[in-house]
Amino acid sequence: MVRGLVAPxxxxxxxxxxxxxxxxxxxxxxxxxxxxxxxxxxxxxxKYAYSNLFQHLSKIKVVNPGNxxxxxxxxxxxxxxxxLCIPKRYKRFLGNIYRGKVYVLRCGENNVRSCxxxxxxxxxxxxxxxxxxxxxxxxxxNSYGLYAAHRYLPFGTILEVKNLKNGRxxxxxxxxxxxxxxxxxxxLSYGAAKKLGMIGDGVIPFEAKxxxxxx
Numbered sequence: 001m002v003r004g005l006v007a008p009x010x011x012x013x014x015x016x017x018x019x020x021x022x023x024x025x026x027x028x029x030x031x032x033x034x035x036x037x038x039x040x041x042x043x044x045x046x047k048y049a050y051s052n053l054f055q056h057l058s059k060i061k062v063v064n065p066g067n068x069x070x071x072x073x074x075x076x077x078x079x080x081x082x083x084l085c086i087p088k089r090y091k092r093f094l095g096n097i098y099r100g101k102v103y104v105l106r107c108g109e110n111n112v113r114s115c116x117x118x119x120x121x122x123x124x125x126x127x128x129x130x131x132x133x134x135x136x137x138x139x140x141x142n143s144y145g146l147y148a149a150h151r152y153l154p155f156g157t158i159l160e161v162k163n164l165k166n167g168r169x170x171x172x173x174x175x176x177x178x179x180x181x182x183x184x185x186x187x188l189s190y191g192a193a194k195k196l197g198m199i200g201d202g203v204i205p206f207e208a209k210x211x212x213x214x215x
Contacts, residue, residue: 028114029213031055031154033107042097043088050078050085055214056137056155057109060102062086064094072105076138077156077215108154108214115153115213121185123161123206125193135176142189149176149187154214161188163196164205170195171211 033055041062044050054060056077062084063070071090084102086094107113131143137155141147148159157174172192179187186206188196198204 029117029210031107031113031115031214033058033104033113033214036101036103038099039102040083040097040099041094041102042083042085043091044085045088046085047087049073049075049087050081051075051083052077052079052081053084054104055108058104059106060084061105062094062102063100064098065100066098067095069094079215110152112152112154115157115210117210119159119185119208119210121206122183122203123186123188123198124179124181124184124203125188125190125198127190127193137175139175141176142191144191145189146170146172146192146195147175147189148172148192149178150174150185151177151180156215157213158211159186159208160211161186161192161196161206161208163198164207165201166197168196 034053037053039051039053041064049060054075054077057074059072059074061070061072071086071094073086073090075084126149127143130141133141135141135147135149148161150157153159153174155174158171159174160169160171162169170192172188176187179185184203186208188198190199193199196204
């Protein structure tokens with residue numbers, strides 16, 4: 001009798017093991033954050049470095065292969081900047097425009113390289129009092145837009161948020177940090193809160209699917 005149970009038991013263990021592995025891989029969305037990249041480096045009359053290749057506020061090392069000189073600098077994401085644009089004050093040290101290797105020392109502001117597939121908790125909203133102010137990502141907050149604040153998810157992350165009280169859904173982009181009130185896990189713009197029908201409630205239970213992790 002025991003011998004007859006061995007094969008089914010092994011099948012069950014293999015099935016469970018396979019499912020566990022599958023869930024583990026499906027439960028994460030990777031951030032687009034290369035260890036290094038070959039890019040065209042140019043200079044801009046700006047205070048900060050910008051690029052369309054790296055997560056917002058990543059720390060990078062820029063090396064000029066011609067003279068071996070390098071700098072370490074934080075870079076801000078800008079989809080309109082192709083390659084890498086660094087402040088022109090570095091031109092005297094690094095040299096003329098060139099194509100070189102750029103190393104990523106830190107991915108984004110906190111080195112988060114993946115997102116969970118789903119997050120759950122309680123969401124609140126913030127609105128007109130913060131309208132027009134710069135967010136942690138550098139984007140000016142539009143209370144009527146579809147935005148969100150989260151404590152650690154990479155900026156640019158797209159979430160599909162579901163109000164578990166009424167079933168309404170909305171897609172938002174993470175552009176800010178917070179909320180920092182105990183027991184709250186997501187802060188939504190007024191525009192997003194209105195679409196979810198949560199203005200009167202103030203705080204609602206939510207479930208959010210990650211559509212895109214970071215920029």
